[in-house]
Amino acid sequence: LPGKVEVGRDGLIARYRSRAGLLLPQVPVDEGCDAEDFLSQTCAKAGLSPDAWVRGDVEFEKFSAQVFEEKEPSGRVAEKGLG
Secondary structure (H helix, E strand, C coil): CHHHCCCCCCEEEEEECCEEEEECCHHHHHHCCCHHHHHHHHHHHCCCCCCHHHHCCCEEEEECCCCEEECCCCCCEEECCCC
C-alpha cells in the first residue's frame, strides 16, 4: 500500500465502518512524513489505531488538490509546489 501513495501529490481518505479521516496532500510534506507515516496519520485521524492500514480492512481513497499560499499577510497568493 505505501508504494501506491505519492507523498506531495496524493491526499488520503481512510474509511472503516462508520469512521473516516481525511488528510490533505500538503500534510505529509509539512510534517516530513513518508508514505507509511502518512497512512498511519490518516488512520489516526479516522479514530483508528495508526497501524490499522496494515490489516488491510481499511479502505483508502486518493485525491489531488491544487494548494495555494499567501506570500505575505494580505499579499499575493500563489500556487504552492508540494514536490
